[in-house]
Amino acid sequence: MPDNTIKISEKNKDYFDAVFQVVRLIPRGRATSYGAISNYLGTKSGARMVGWAMNASHTQKVPVPAHRVVNRNGMLTGKHHFSSPTAMQEALEVECINVKGDKIQNFQSVYWDPTEELGF
DNA sequence: AATGTGACATACC
DNA sequence: TGGTATGCCACAT
Numbered sequence: 001m002p003d004n005t006i007k008i009s010e011k012n013k014d015y016f017d018a019v020f021q022v023v024r025l026i027p028r029g030r031a032t033s034y035g036a037i038s039n040y041l042g043t044k045s046g047a048r049m050v051g052w053a054m055n056a057s058h059t060q061k062v063p064v065p066a067h068r069v070v071n072r073n074g075m076l077t078g079k080h081h082f083s084s085p086t087a088m089q090e091a092l093e094v095e096c097i098n099v100k101g102d103k104i105q106n107f108q109s110v111y112w113d114p115t116e117e118l119g120f
Numbered sequence: 121a122a123t124g125t126g127a128c129a130t131a132c133c
Numbered sequence: 134t135g136g137t138a139t140g141c142c143a144c145a146t
Contacts, residue, residue: 015143034128038141045141047128052143054127071128078127 015041019053020060022114026068029095030112031104033072040114054078067091074107 022037034047043049050069057064067088071077079088079102089099098105 038128043142045129046143047141048126049128049142049144051127052125056144057127066127069127072130076127081127 015043015046015049016053016056019050020057020062020064023054023057023064023066023069024062025114026065026112029097029110031068031070031074031092031097031107031110032112032114033070033074035072036113036115037069051078055081065091068095068112070104070107074104074111076102076104 018041019037022040023032026032034050035044037050038044038046041050054064054066054069057066066078067076067082069078076088076092076099079085082088084090089102092099092104097110104110
């Protein structure tokens with residue numbers, strides 16, 4: 001019975017799970033920005049909260065592909081928070097995302113906007 | 121309760 | 134062109 005199907009509508013879970021949900025919805029081989037997620041959640045200026053949520057992502061039972069979330073620049077700003085400093089880049093490269101100098105190449109090509117892809 | 125911090129974003133100098 | 138400053142909201146101490 002413990003089907004913990006997390007829902008964004010669960011106000012009980014707040015911002016965090018909402019962020020996690022969106023991040024999990026990111027297709028393989030794609031990436032998005034903190035601002036885009038926060039915008040999708042309604043707090044367009046709360047990008048920092050998204051980053052905060054990611055910080056807690058490792059505490060979640062359900063895996064969250066935090067490596068698919070980068071800043072507006074396409075830069076892997078949070079790679080230091082991963083298991084290894086290179087874990088994030090490696091994970092992205094596995095998904096056919098080219099990373100050079102801690103930055104996603106051709107970022108707009110892999111960019112995945114939840115407000116558009118999820119149908120705003 | 122108040123202050124500080126944070127994996128960002130935008131504006132200004 | 135890049136550093137500094139402020140906004141934003143939630144969490145930790």
